[in-house]
Amino acid sequence: MKIVFFGTEKFSQNVLAKLLDQGLIPDLVVTKPDSKSGRGNKLYIPPVKELALKHNIKVLQPQKVSEIIPNIETLDNPIGVLVAYGKIIPESVLNVFKKGIINLHPSYLPKYRGPSPVESAILNEDESIGLSIMKLEAKMDAGPIYSQKSLDISSLSKEEIYQEIAKIGANEFIRLLPKIYTNEIKPEDQDESQATFCKLFKKEDCFIDAQANAVNKILAHIKAMQGFPKTHVSIKGHDVIILEAHKKGTENINKKELIIPCLDGDLVIDKLITKNGKITTGEAFKNGYLK
Numbered sequence: 001m002k003i004v005f006f007g008t009e010k011f012s013q014n015v016l017a018k019l020l021d022q023g024l025i026p027d028l029v030v031t032k033p034d035s036k037s038g039r040g041n042k043l044y045i046p047p048v049k050e051l052a053l054k055h056n057i058k059v060l061q062p063q064k065v066s067e068i069i070p071n072i073e074t075l076d077n078p079i080g081v082l083v084a085y086g087k088i089i090p091e092s093v094l095n096v097f098k099k100g101i102i103n104l105h106p107s108y109l110p111k112y113r114g115p116s117p118v119e120s121a122i123l124n125e126d127e128s129i130g131l132s133i134m135k136l137e138a139k140m141d142a143g144p145i146y147s148q149k150s151l152d153i154s155s156l157s158k159e160e161i162y163q164e165i166a167k168i169g170a171n172e173f174i175r176l177l178p179k180i181y182t183n184e185i186k187p188e189d190q191d192e193s194q195a196t197f198c199k200l201f202k203k204e205d206c207f208i209d210a211q212a213n214a215v216n217k218i219l220a221h222i223k224a225m226q227g228f229p230k231t232h233v234s235i236k237g238h239d240v241i242i243l244e245a246h247k248k249g250t251e252n253i254n255k256k257e258l259i260i261p262c263l264d265g266d267l268v269i270d271k272l273i274t275k276n277g278k279i280t281t282g283e284a285f286k287n288g289y290l291k
Helices: 010-021 047-054 065-073 117-123 158-181 215-224 282-289
Strands: 003-007 028-030 035-037 042-044 079-083 101-105 128-135 145-152 231-235 238-247 258-261 266-273 279-281
Touching: 003 010, 003 047, 010 047, 010 079, 010 158, 028 047, 028 065, 079 158, 101 158, 117 128, 117 158, 117 215, 128 158, 145 158, 215 231, 215 238, 215 266, 231 258, 238 282, 258 282, 266 282, 279 282
Parallel strands: 003 028, 003 079, 079 101
Antiparallel strands: 035 042, 101 128, 128 145, 231 238, 238 266, 258 266, 266 279
8 A cells, every 4th residue: 555645744743653653654755845934044844754754755845736746656556644734735636646635634524624623623612622534625624534533622732632633543544544445435425514614823813802802712712822823912011922821710819910801800821921032920020011
């Protein structure tokens, strides 16, 4: 069974690592090109590329996905595995994979089609999230489904959610890929009438008005926006990024705490980033900036 793995980020790398551990070694890895970003214009190498090269797997980084077609045509009837690649797969590439490209989507499809299902589920304060193993089609996240699993996310951080989805998803690939390749199992169509969609979050989505939102909604925003684009609030004219916070209880007042009044209660900020990029505690910020 010839496998082509499409993926880019740490989430993709975690899935690929599990496949390699179980002997499902791709013949080819396709990932996004290296890029320069951030302060100092540092070179960013996709985590999937780093892992593939360590295992002497050939890596392609096309600017246009269709550029890989000649490479795919040299393989004997390959099957594709896609996990957070970050580029749309054109129909011309889909057609080369007679066994299909099998995608891990982190939602219980047809709910949360689109680029940010995990973040959207957190923002909506869902207690659980799904994951779907599906056959990729030209229409976004609309392909038929081979398998679905659910995960309780109420006590997990965003990073932990992605780690668990990667673990469960990789196990499903290991279980299902041989059966999909030999046509032992068939996917089931999605119910289009139940489809919902999520958007790509951008930098401007980082801001939230504390006084106009409930405490739990702000906590959900902090959790969902971990990593990017983060959660920005204004505290007496100071723009800060909240890293950690909790809901103020009914215990005795602690005058050292940094408290923000919200729509239905108070939010205690435990850790934040100041405008100059310094990570500090809420108490230290209060002593240094709000006296």
